[in-house]
Amino acid sequence: MNTLTRKLATAGSALAVAATSLLLASSPASAATSCYGSSCNGLDPATTICQNDAQTVMYGEYVGLELRYSPTCRAAWARFKYGDEGDIWVQNSLGNKYAVHYPGSGTVWTRMVNDKDILARACGTFAKGTACTPEY
Template sequence: MNTLTRKLATAGSALALAASGLILASSPASAATSCYGPSCTGLDPSTSICQNDARTVATSSWGAELRYSPTCRAAWARQSGGLPTTIWVESNTGLERATSAGGGTVWTAMIDDKGIYDRACGHIIEGGESCTSWY
């Protein structure tokens, strides 16, 4: 094998190795949690596949959003910006998850929404309480 061929083979191998490392390193979605209905309860939606198809299905007068994932059949509350607040998501079965924040975007852990009605609520410090409609 002449010197030029050897150098090209070495460079090609190095490029192939580097490319395979990039492909493997750029797949964080495979590390996302998968759940359905009751198995989603208590999980963080930001580390699950549930955030991929989530949509806001209701918003309270003070900005608490009820987020819902049809794939996971799970719901959670989210609020962006605003005053210091406590938000929570609750179901008609009494299940509840809450979080407090001093501003910025915050969300609760998920709760089961399979065959259950849920709503998101917020309590603004030095204010009152506001909830979405049941969904």
């Protein structure tokens, strides 16, 4: 193998290793989905970047019922952490609504609704009745 061919082969191998390293390094970050406003409707916040800056912005009458909001994604969802078995849901003022059943233990959350320039609230129906958070 002449010197030029050897140098080209070495450079090609180095580029291939560098490209593979970049792909492998970016894989975990690309696992999280990005969305904004209406493109978040129906997505699970746990599989998106929306969970990264989420904050509880409203609490329900029942302890454990929360409205979560992501400023980056402009999306909201309901979360329930403890209490009686029941159903929780999130809905926005455009009529989008997603519900989940709470089995009586653990933490559950709904899929997200658009909350860009509109209002959303979290609600729950339990043995004691139905209650919602204020709108946000």
